[in-house]
Amino acid sequence: MTNVLTINQLTYKHNLKTILNDIDLTLETGKIVGLLGENGAGKTTLMRLITGSAKGAGTITVCGDSVTAHHKGHVSFTEQLRGFKSNTRVDRVANFYRLVYPDFDGQRFEELVTFLQIDTSLKLGALSKGMKEKVVIALTLARQTQLYLLDEPFSGIDSMSRKKIISSIIKWKPADATMVISDHYVSEIAPILDEVVIVKDQTIYAHKASDAIREEFGIGIEAYYESLYEGGVSHD
Amino acid sequence: MTSFGKVFQVMSRDRFRTINKIILVELAVIAGTLLWSVATRGIQSGEFFGATMSWSVPALFAAIILMSVANEHVYTRDTYRLIPIGETKLYTTNLLSSLLMFLYFSVIQVVLYAITSTIDAKFLSSLFADLMNPHYPLGEAIKIVIGLELMGLALVILSWTTISLVHLVVSATNNFLPNVSRRAVDTVLYIVVIYLVVRVAAFIFHEFNNLSGMMSAGMQTQFIVNIVGILVVAAIEAVINVVLLKKWVETIPN
Numbered sequence: 001m002t003n004v005l006t007i008n009q010l011t012y013k014h015n016l017k018t019i020l021n022d023i024d025l026t027l028e029t030g031k032i033v034g035l036l037g038e039n040g041a042g043k044t045t046l047m048r049l050i051t052g053s054a055k056g057a058g059t060i061t062v063c064g065d066s067v068t069a070h071h072k073g074h075v076s077f078t079e080q081l082r083g084f085k086s087n088t089r090v091d092r093v094a095n096f097y098r099l100v101y102p103d104f105d106g107q108r109f110e111e112l113v114t115f116l117q118i119d120t121s122l123k124l125g126a127l128s129k130g131m132k133e134k135v136v137i138a139l140t141l142a143r144q145t146q147l148y149l150l151d152e153p154f155s156g157i158d159s160m161s162r163k164k165i166i167s168s169i170i171k172w173k174p175a176d177a178t179m180v181i182s183d184h185y186v187s188e189i190a191p192i193l194d195e196v197v198i199v200k201d202q203t204i205y206a207h208k209a210s211d212a213i214r215e216e217f218g219i220g221i222e223a224y225y226e227s228l229y230e231g232g233v234s235h236d
Numbered sequence: 237m238t239s240f241g242k243v244f245q246v247m248s249r250d251r252f253r254t255i256n257k258i259i260l261v262e263l264a265v266i267a268g269t270l271l272w273s274v275a276t277r278g279i280q281s282g283e284f285f286g287a288t289m290s291w292s293v294p295a296l297f298a299a300i301i302l303m304s305v306a307n308e309h310v311y312t313r314d315t316y317r318l319i320p321i322g323e324t325k326l327y328t329t330n331l332l333s334s335l336l337m338f339l340y341f342s343v344i345q346v347v348l349y350a351i352t353s354t355i356d357a358k359f360l361s362s363l364f365a366d367l368m369n370p371h372y373p374l375g376e377a378i379k380i381v382i383g384l385e386l387m388g389l390a391l392v393i394l395s396w397t398t399i400s401l402v403h404l405v406v407s408a409t410n411n412f413l414p415n416v417s418r419r420a421v422d423t424v425l426y427i428v429v430i431y432l433v434v435r436v437a438a439f440i441f442h443e444f445n446n447l448s449g450m451m452s453a454g455m456q457t458q459f460i461v462n463i464v465g466i467l468v469v470a471a472i473e474a475v476i477n478v479v480l481l482k483k484w485v486e487t488i489p490n
Contacts, residue, residue, distance in 0.1 A: 015410075015414055015415035048489065052318075053314055055483065069321070069322045077318060082488060083310070101238070102237075
């Protein structure tokens, strides 16, 4: 297996406050990774550092390339479409993606639109929070990249749709791509995760394979995650 | 990586719509002014040209400001910053897209001036005859108009690079300051940065004027040197802006 992401000695400070300190992380290709941590732990910041949206000190290599500008071609991130006016229609946003991302698969986008029951004639401002999240997911997964970063992708989406999306996420992920999902709904995403990365105390507190957690501690991912905060499992 | 042409296309689309809206509002206001005149006292000679000239000024400012807003929007939004393209290319495409849309706006203004001056030709020729030396060569007048156009365009470019410089310096500096009294700190920062930028730009202009003086050139050469001076300052600011984008300027988080 080759590595899709390698992070060395990554530190990020903002407003004189250290958010992430001396982080090392390596992710292999073809995995679904849960990025877990409490609010404000630095999960979103870590994703933003990988995309180059935030600027930290250290080395980030994506698909063997350490040039930040080149990462953008390898990473598909769930950005919240802030660059569009609220009166922009969803199909126009899709056209924007089609033009600027050479890896955008229009056919796949149409399939995702059908699957997620998105009305592309609606304007962004008219979408509910959940529906907007669905649009963001469809746009992100329609790109054919090596690394997908889904930052709390299911917030606002009703539980039925959430379960439906989670259960079919493997279908939308290219086999050799890695998908990192940060989420609060640990129990719902746990069954599809190959690995978990837990951000705590400004660093990567734990990085373990899901099977290893079950075998080593005899508990599920959610219980393991919660125990780290309660001090029930000692961190190695 | 995404091609320059495609990024240019997506950036220009919204700006094209914005410029069209400005032109439509401008035309509506000119028409409204003329209709008002018809209803109240009848159209006077020179009024078509006068109304167009008067309303083209606020339209011009609206175009400059709205293109500037579009420029700055790109630097802090993931929608644009995540496009697989280098920061230099992103910055250049952004600026060029606004510039091209501004040129489109200018062409429409020239067309409007041409139409209304044709309607008011008699009035304008008698006005110019009164104001100017009848022996003043037409060639010189055209040179002056072209020179002023070029100077105006250079100033628009400089104003955009300067606004970006102030915005990006403040945005980058914000990352390193404590998260208290943000508004007050930002206000002080804006004042300091604007002061510094104006001082540095004034210094460079002064040096350029000295240069043209040393060349003991005529008016025409001095005018060209001034335009080049403005573009040099804009180019320096643009280079600093790209460095700021590469090293420090972050997007607004999700």
